[in-house]
Amino acid sequence: MADRQGSWPAAEPPPPGYLPPRDLPPPLFSGPPPRPTYREPHPVTAGPVISGLAATTVWFVLFGSLGDDLGSYAWWTVGAAIVAWAVAAVLAVIGDRGVAVGVAVASGLGLSVALLVTTLRWVTTQDWPLW
Template sequence: MPAGPYLQPGQQMFPGMATRPVYREPHPIRTGPLLSGLGAASVWFALLGGIGRDLLSYAWWTIAAAVSAWLVAILLGVLGDRAVAVGVALASGLGLSIATGFVGARWITTEDWPLW
């Protein structure tokens, strides 16, 4: 029996054997909701980060935005749309990484920890 596109790789050698089960995600993560969560969290970080007037207040507002975004991501992951939760978590990680980079750069250049 010639191997065709309708046969799975294991069936080509043993055509009478049963196929292996295929497991699929019951609620797959789609691009649209992921991008909407990413955009919403980016706006959230821009709003709260914009409140800060210097590096100290910017860093603390960003930390507050990250903690609140993580709580929302956990809530969405449990009760809501997991794709939006992934987008929120991605944006919060990126936003906190940017603030950490600014704090680290100031700490390296001035040898003074800027968050106290």
């Protein structure tokens, strides 16, 4: 590879209007630029969340009361939780996100209670109650 023997060409000056004018003094105490404010277009408030919690609690009570023993109660609760999660997903996409949060929280709690009771029965009796 051949070495370059000449010097680099000089840089051309920038086009007119590219650099700021030098005759203006710098502003005193300018500070940082104002920060943008981002606001949620549809904020989640407490009312819809509580209504989603209440509706899902009623949903789980109704479905849980269909079972006559622990196994059927657990299966009805699992089915109710799957339907509630699907409803929460639809509400989060095209509905009220506050209600979706309430539905998701209540369904998670309801399913946790059912699985806790099932696990406690399994541990105490050494018999899996869902089969």
